[in-house]
């Protein structure tokens with residue numbers, strides 16, 4: 001049977017990784033969380049403990065070794081052999097990741113890795129530029145979004161569960177800033193591909209969204 005290639009794009013906090021991980025499992029695809037790869041580069045940049053400049057990020061990306069593993073439905077991320085799965089979700093990493101992801105040499109390295117992983121079999125990949133740039137020939141293209149209020153609420157809950165003390169207002173501001181940075185950057189900005197289906201999850205539960213993705217995949 002032909003490999004299934006599913007591309008899911010959307011803004012921060014739309015719930016992509018949660019639903020994508022579950023849908024990939026049900027579809028028997030490998031899940032590739034491309035945001036985690038940019039976060040891994042951001043994490044390594046912070047390890048230098050220097051002011052974060054484009055020059056520093058470009059120096060870090062020259063020899064960074066990012067690996068994603070998807071085992072038993074769970075993604076783990078490693079940088080130069082160190083497991084950083086938990087550490088790439090901290091507010092410090094989130095604060096600089098849009099700057100990291102806007103740089104051409106960072107993107108070309110990550111996209112090359114992403115395409116190599118996708119060539120191995122059926123995949124479900126999520127990010128910002130999957131349908132438009134990384135995998136333009138994907139069988140299924142979904143643009144997953146939700147209102148900014150709902151996205152901020154979801155992130156708030158997630159951060160609270162992890163024990164971070166953040167305010168809802170601050171989170172909403174951060175998400176709006178990240179939306180702006182990701183949508184307005186020059187290289188591969190966040191945009192709905194003309195042939196992608198819009199899925200607004202503002203009033204949908206996780207299972208409902210997963211089912212909607214599976215329904216779209218069953219039509220190919």
Ligand code: DC
Nearest residue numbers: 034035036038097098101127128129
């Ligand atoms: O989905 P996320 O929050 O983990 O993504 C982290 C950042 O990486 C986000 O600010 C945008 C960027 N990103 C990107 O530019 N391209 C992708 N394919 C995935 C993420």
